[in-house]
Amino acid sequence: MAATDTNLQENQGSHESRVFAPSAEFVAKATISGMPAYEKLCAEAAADYEGFWARLARENLDWQKPFTTTLDESDAPFYKWFADGQLNASYNCLDRNLTNGNADKTAIIFEADDGQSTRATYRELHERVCKFANGLRSRGIQKGDRVIIYMSMSIEAVAAMQACARIGATHSVVFGGFSAKSLHERIIDAGAVAVITADEQRRGGKSLPLKAIVDEALALGGCETIRNVIVYQRTGGNIDFTEGLDVWLHELVAKQPAECEPEWVGAEHPLFILYTSGSTGTPKGVQHSTGGYLLWCALTMKWTFDIKPDDVFWCTADIGWVTGHSYITYGPLLVGGTEIVFEGIPTFPNAGRFWDTIAKHKVSIFYTAPTAIRSLIKAADVDPSVHPKNYDLSSLRLLGSVGEPINPEAWMWYYNNVGGGRCPVVDTFWQTETGGHMITPLPGATPMVPGSCTLPLPGIMAAIVDEAGADVANGQGGILVVKRPWPSMIRTIWNNPERFKASYFPDELGGKYYLAGDGAIRNSDTTYFTITGRIDDVLNVSGHRMGTMEIESALVANPLVAEAAVVGRPDETTGESICAFVVLKQARPTGEEAKKLATELRNWVAKEIGPIAKPKEIRFGDNLPKTRSGKIMRRLLRVLAKGETITQDISTLENPAILDQLKEAS
Numbered sequence: 249m250a251a252t253d254t255n256l257q258e259n260q261g262s263h264e265s266r267v268f269a270p271s272a273e274f275v276a277k278a279t280i281s282g283m284p285a286y287e288k289l290c291a292e293a294a295a296d297y298e299g300f301w302a303r304l305a306r307e308n309l310d311w312q313k314p315f316t317t318t319l320d321e322s323d324a325p326f327y328k329w330f331a332d333g334q335l336n337a338s339y340n341c342l343d344r345n346l347t348n349g350n351a352d353k354t355a356i357i358f359e360a361d362d363g364q365s366t367r368a369t370y371r372e373l374h375e376r377v378c379k380f381a382n383g384l385r386s387r388g389i390q391k392g393d394r395v396i397i398y399m400s401m402s403i404e405a406v407a408a409m410q411a412c413a414r415i416g417a418t419h420s421v422v423f424g425g426f427s428a429k430s431l432h433e434r435i436i437d438a439g440a441v442a443v444i445t446a447d448e449q450r451r452g453g454k455s456l457p458l459k460a461i462v463d464e465a466l467a468l469g470g471c472e473t474i475r476n477v478i479v480y481q482r483t484g485g486n487i488d489f490t491e492g493l494d495v496w497l498h499e500l501v502a503k504q505p506a507e508c509e510p511e512w513v514g515a516e517h518p519l520f521i522l523y524t525s526g527s528t529g530t531p532k533g534v535q536h537s538t539g540g541y542l543l544w545c546a547l548t549m550k551w552t553f554d555i556k557p558d559d560v561f562w563c564t565a566d567i568g569w570v571t572g573h574s575y576i577t578y579g580p581l582l583v584g585g586t587e588i589v590f591e592g593i594p595t596f597p598n599a600g601r602f603w604d605t606i607a608k609h610k611v612s613i614f615y616t617a618p619t620a621i622r623s624l625i626k627a628a629d630v631d632p633s634v635h636p637k638n639y640d641l642s643s644l645r646l647l648g649s650v651g652e653p654i655n656p657e658a659w660m661w662y663y664n665n666v667g668g669g670r671c672p673v674v675d676t677f678w679q680t681e682t683g684g685h686m687i688t689p690l691p692g693a694t695p696m697v698p699g700s701c702t703l704p705l706p707g708i709m710a711a712i713v714d715e716a717g718a719d720v721a722n723g724q725g726g727i728l729v730v731k732r733p734w735p736s737m738i739r740t741i742w743n744n745p746e747r748f749k750a751s752y753f754p755d756e757l758g759g760k761y762y763l764a765g766d767g768a769i770r771n772s773d774t775t776y777f778t779i780t781g782r783i784d785d786v787l788n789v790s791g792h793r794m795g796t797m798e799i800e801s802a803l804v805a806n807p808l809v810a811e812a813a814v815v816g817r818p819d820e821t822t823g824e825s826i827c828a829f830v831v832l833k834q835a836r837p838t839g840e841e842a843k844k845l846a847t848e849l850r851n852w853v854a855k856e857i858g859p860i861a862k863p864k865e866i867r868f869g870d871n872l873p874k875t876r877s878g879k880i881m882r883r884l885l886r887v888l889a890k891g892e893t894i895t896q897d898i899s900t901l902e903n904p905a906i907l908d909q910l911k912e913a914s
């Protein structure tokens with residue numbers, strides 16, 4: 249539940265008034281064509297909520313055993329959808345496409361870091377996944393086992409996830425930028441039986457370790473459940489190999505048959521666990537279902553991305569995040585699409601890489617994060633040769649944004665310079681927990697307002713309430729909730745149902761509303777939603793979600809540190825950046841000494857969590873601002889981090905003098 253010390257009051261929402269209606273041409277061809285079509289779907293959901301979802305689940309997925317119950321609320325908030333139905337995720341993504349005319353269609357175009365590309369048709373991908381799945385079975389991995397995937401972007405990574413799904417194993421992908429300690433924590437929490445990794449990864453022309461980090465994680469101890477480490481050979485770099493435990497992927501699959509009977513699972517079977525940060529404690533293992541989750545992946549590909557048979561779809565996310573799960577591994581394949589899987593980074597060999605790749609593969613739907621857009625705007629200012637106008641982007645017809653609020657300036661640049669003023673921009677609000685898009689424009693229906701994610705998808709009962717759970721009027725900010733369960737929602741937190749309840753269905757809101765953790769405001773005229781930012785201690789840096797507590801725990805684990813408080817502050821490029829206030833056990837350092845220690849601590853955090861969690865700035869104090877009862881006043885730290893003057897009431901502060909010390913870098 250929202251703490252009283254939130255930043256709810258600090259965000260005002262946008263006052264943007266420009267409106268961009270989709271072109272008549274786009275509307276004419278769109279899956280959801282025009283606002284009346286959207287409203288009709290909303291009305292259908294309102295009139296018969298379960299019937300609406302049941303119809304869509306039957307139309308969009310292939311069921312081995314049809315479901316007879318739609319929504320089971322008997323154990324709320326542990327909702328079940330389509331529970332007595334059986335299906336298989338990999339069957340729905342691959343086998344279906346072998347018999348519907350897509351067998352020889354390109355499923356994946358792999359664009360490697362060095363610019364080489366390779367393709368796999370549906371038939372080829374099916375074969376690779378079947379062999380992979382048989383290989384997993386041959387090592388004793390079976391339905392219900394958890395498998396950690398620690399790989400970089402590759403067809404093999406998608407195949408690894410699909411292979412797990414095929415045999416009913418629950419995958420848990422760990423982003424390749426997380427440290428050995430973070431990996432270790434997830435292996436233990438998930439009780440995983442295997443790790444699938446690669447020797448190394450290629451990024452920006454460099455080789456970076458993966459297998460060595462897995463070795464380091466296992467060496468931390470307590471991972472006896474791990475009986476297999478399967479290694480995809482990506483670079484051929486030198487790695488240690490433990491006979492018996494480690495196995496090369498190419499050797500594992502070499503003799504496997506090209507057919508693999510899918511494991512039919514109940515709709516509620518956990519397809520995956522994905523760890524994400526909360527405001528307190530260790531990362532939460534967000535558990536997703538099979539049926540409801542897949543339904544949402546397929547539907548949003550059609551509704552939000554309006555995907556058509558000829559489209560080339562490119563989601564630039566990494567499979568380590570939920571965006572990569574829903575819009576790389578599952579969504580595009582469920583609907584028989586052709587998609588790009590991109591290994592590299594946006595700035596290699598130069599900051600024109602995205603635009604060059606769009607031109608090269610004739611990408612028509614492009615989905616990326618505001619951080620990337622903002623950094624490429626900057627890059628094009630510095631070096632005009634990488635401006636999108638120098639590339640043939642005429643294949644594009646739809647643009648998407650995800651992961652953080654997009655500021656109206658970045659939206660306009662994206663719309664005009666990348667989309668040529670003709671492509672709708674879908675600003676998709678959602679979360680790891682929601683499985684897929686929640687609030688977003690529909691490209692052939694919703695008039696767009698830069699910076700607003702506009703309206704909920706049909707059937708999504710999003711609302712804004714106050715801290716007691718009562719609806720607030722449009723034009724007034726509040727807490728974003730979803731009032732009814734929806735098929736792709738988080739099912740529980742792995743190993744921690746109590747935390748699931750407390751985090752997402754708090755008693756303060758009556759225990760019935762899903763609490764997103766974001767503040768939002770609806771425009772009085774348009775009723776559009778604008779997300780005003782997290783109301784808890786979760787940060788969003790470059791679209792990466794992090795808990796302030798996690799970073800604080802990492803800092804205080806350093807022997808030099810006595811106390812630490814971490815806050816976010818607005819950043820022009822990364823959306824938010826991390827600012828840490830640290831009290832050392834030794835005297836407060838200044839000058840060169842402070843600089844040296846700050847670097848040391850930043851590297852320490854990178855080692856503890858991963859480079860993405862490195863604080864941008866560290867300030868040292870003799871103490872932190874605290875109330876008389878000892879509570880750290882983060883609200884004040886947020887003001888100091890921004891470099892602003894404190895105007896708030898500080899009468900409850902025990903040690904006001906400390907504020908001067910923390911005003912700027914030591």
Ligand code: WT7
Pocket residue numbers: 524569570571649650651652653654675676677678679680681701764765766779781782788791792793
């Ligand atoms: C948090 C979820 C969305 C999948 C990838 C990130 C923020 C996400 C938007 C948006 C404003 C957004 C929210 C949300 N967020 N999309 N379009 N506009 N804010 O998933 O790591 O679970 O993070 O990202 O604060 O709660 P995640």
